[in-house]
Amino acid sequence: MVMRIGRLPKQKRLLELANEIEQNPFITDEQLTKKFNVSIQTIRLDRMELGIPELRERIKLMAEKSYDQVRSLQIDEVIGEVVDLQLDKSGISIFEMNEEHVFSKTKIARGHHIFSQANSLAIAVIDDEVALTASADIRFIRSVKLGEKCIAKAYVRKDSLNHEKANVDVFTYVGNELVFEGNFVIFRSELKI
Amino acid sequence: MVMRIGRLPKQKRLLELANEIEQNPFITDEQLTKKFNVSIQTIRLDRMELGIPELRERIKLMAEKSYDQVRSLQIDEVIGEVVDLQLDKSGISIFEMNEEHVFSKTKIARGHHIFSQANSLAIAVIDDEVALTASADIRFIRSVKLGEKCIAKAYVRKDSLNHEKANVDVFTYVGNELVFEGNFVIFRSELKI
DNA sequence: ACTACTTTTAGTATCAGGTAATAATTTGGT
DNA sequence: ACCAAATTATTACCTGATACTAAAAGTAGT
Structure with missing residues (x-):
């Protein structure tokens, strides 16, 4: 010893x-x-x-x-993986919450990552040279935890098209549970050369 | 030759x-x-x-x-640099838009980065073990460009305190120009051991 | 064609930070 | 005292270089 x-x-x-x-x-x-x-x-x-x-x-x-x-x-300018995209209609993206997306104490996802996924999907579905978020109304329905896969579905409101602004509704699910919903107003420039 | x-x-x-x-x-x-x-x-x-x-x-x-x-x-769990923080009252953070925060085509900042700064500041001012964004109502007033410094100021609404939820207003400026405003509803757990 | 100059190639010694393998030594436990 | 595990020593070799010296090849100018 x-x-x-x-x-x-x-x-x-x-x-x-x-x-x-x-x-x-x-x-x-x-x-x-x-x-x-x-x-x-x-x-x-x-x-x-x-x-x-x-x-x-x-x-x-x-x-x-x-x-x-x-x-x-740089390749995909979208947060999350886009698995379906119908321009000016709808889109779906998947994003998994890793260690870097959650609060270290609670392992609960920071809200802005869920927002980022929804926001960038809302931008992606708008078929325009330049599309920017003008405003948004969002609700976090339940907290998302480490390892959970968020599936965001975006729908462009028909009645909002062909204008300077477009309305996009985004619903984010974990499994079949709704965790987030938001209505985004997207500015679109008619810069289609 | x-x-x-x-x-x-x-x-x-x-x-x-x-x-x-x-x-x-x-x-x-x-x-x-x-x-x-x-x-x-x-x-x-x-x-x-x-x-x-x-x-x-x-x-x-x-x-x-x-x-x-x-x-x-990992060190600062906040997007942007917090330069002033009075818990349950107000806070200020600064965040500069770099190449990685802007659309490569237009050099205009992606909305979710501005949101992220505001959201994480709203969380930071709430003096609680666990604070999560419940919902938010936001407006992007003008686009932020590459290199611009965003100064976010958060104010906790007095009348909203001592409840399960807190209301935080965040105003983000570039210089003295308002570029973003948002009202965040923050869930606070009374888990103060 | 000869000279001056730049560019390219060659060769040697040396380095950090290792791997791989074999052998010798030390240590702990009973 | 003895055995097995743990540790140390030693040697050969590897990659991807630096640093330096020297020679060869190419490129113009006159």
């Missing part, structure tokens, strides 16, 4: 190592040897055991992830 | 090289030698001249950038 000074038992070290790397993914094995006061081989065996890749791999994975995110944001 | 087959003049190569790396930041110098049919030293001299760092540096910069973004999103 002597144990060299400043050392942790293996299981504890494994936990703290995983933690440390999560906190600071840019740390090298060598810096870790100093933190834990063990040899570099031990650190490497530990990483192996925990399935944690080397520094360069970690960094690369992060970069690839963020690169993909940026790309996909 | 003979020039070996499949070669570009230097200036053109420099432009295309910069372009290629921007399109695919994960490309190595060696892969580039094949694309441009020149030696690896030439590629490296070119990168030098263009001030483009090596693959590993590029990847690291991307990872650091995304890491900082994630961190800052």
Whole structure:
């Protein structure tokens, strides 16, 4: 039970190592040897055991992830995945609530993400060069939780068409439960060249 | 003017090289030698001249950038920077519209970003464990353009306090021009342990 | 054609931050 | 004291570079 000074038992070290790397993914094995006061081989065996890749791999994975995110944001300018779209008529989009969309305490989705999905779908269904939200009347009917898939359905009001403004009603569901509804007034410019 | 087959003049190569790396930041110098049919030293001299760092540096910069973004999103759970906050009374936040917040065609801000700033400020001024948006009535008064700073001011309606719901009015300005106004109804749970 | 100059290529030494594999040593427990 | 697990040491090798020196090739100008 002597144990060299400043050392942790293996299981504890494994936990703290995983933690440390999560906190600071840019740390090298060598810096870790100093933190834990063990040899570099031990650190490497530990990483192996925990399935944690080397520094360069970690960094690369992060970069690839963020690169993909940026790309996909540029590709579809809509929040959520549009699965159906009939211009000037209706549209459907799906959006799943991940960790980054919820309050960390309660795991309940922030309202503006649900709004964003509905708002960008309302814009998407309007077949115009420039379409902007003029106003909106919205209700959050029940809270959406982490992991839930929101299905937003937008309908363009017939009687509102061919004008400077269009009315779009959006209903968002989780399963068959209504969680959000909103009426959006969309400005449309007749800039169709 | 003979020039070996499949070669570009230097200036053109420099432009295309910069372009290629921007399109695919994960490309190595060696892969580039094949694309441009020149030696690896030439590629490296070119990168030098263009001030483009090596693959590993590029990847690291991307990872650091995304890491900082994630961190800052976790640190302040509010969209925009809160510059003043009097709980249950009022609050002010500032949010600048960058490239990622505007439509690429028109450079006009997407409505949901302006909403997000207002919504998260409305939540922040409510001094409660759990506060959620129940409904909102909003108007976009004029469009916000790339680079403009939005100053959102939130006021909690006095008569709405001490209830299950609170009413928060938010006015967003660019300079002294009103660009957005909204009335938010916020659910508050009395879960004050 | 000869010179001056730029561009390109080659080659060597060195680096960080590892992997992989094998062997030796230390430690803890009984 | 003995055994197995844990740790450390050692060596060879890898990728994707930098830094530097030197030589070769191409490009004009006169």
